[in-house]
Amino acid sequence: MSEWLVGVAVAFVVLAATVAALCRDPARQAVMLAVLGLGLSVLFAVLQAPDVALSQLAVGTALTPLLILLTVRKVTRRPTSGGDDGDGKDQSR
């Protein structure tokens, strides 16, 4: 039963990591990174490493994607870029 769970968790981690690496849009990449972090913390918990699972859940799933999303938001909000991608977000704020 436990080995079966480990197999599923490893497969999910590999899949999520591949999708995150192949994603081109940084915002989507951050979301995939959060999903990958969640998969990794499940894997650690199944492998009986709750300490690492807790750290992974807090940092990999919540903090790192949040920092990436904040950076993406700041970088794409340049008013000098004319009207292609940044302006819409700037107005909505």
Add this chain to the structure above:
Amino acid sequence: MTARTRLVMFLVATTVIAAFFTAACTEVPRFGSDFHPYGQRAVTAALAHRTANVVSSVNFDIRAFDTLGEESILFTTVLGATLLLRLARDEREHPPAAERVLPTTRLFGTVLMPITLVVGVYIVAHGQLSPGGGFQGGVVLATALHLAYVAADYRVLERIRPLTVLDVADSLAAASFTIIGLAGLIAGGAFLKNVLPLGTFNQITSGGTLPVLNAAVGVEVASGLIVLLAHFLDQAVEITDSDSQEAH
């Protein structure tokens, strides 16, 4: 460097690493077996220091010097972010506006914030007994404060996070890890030696220096992460380039 050279270098490096990794893995105990040479030694060492959580014992007692390095990484990160994300000459700071929040969201934050804070302190304080410790608990404490931004607005968050105090707390906590280590050097003859009374096994006061180091790391991680997030959030919410004003 052309794409072809890069590919060749990548393939050579991958082959070398793969060969050494495979050679190293042949000596490793089989996955899922009952033979854990390192685990058995770590459990014996942790029990000798009356620490229930063996992982904490490895991190903060047997290999506390490694944790000092990791803690310094976080401190340097916060320092670097503070330095890079300071207000530049061509940037303006706008006061954040008050925002309307759904009453249910506000209730959610008001109920959840004290619970999360208590959970964070619990995880830091029980690092020597149960999964968790200074690092995990510190992250929980830092996120708990940001519930104010979710449940209210940025002005409330700014009011409940005194950045100057947190900056000082971060530095003091980072320094106190080294000071505890030096105390071990003076009292016991080795840097970061566990010199405090070990207490009773499975009690909150057990483990000697372990709870003290956990508390130091907890304060450092919590205040460091709040400061780090504050700089990122300021950039996203408050600070804009001044060319938006100069444009008209």
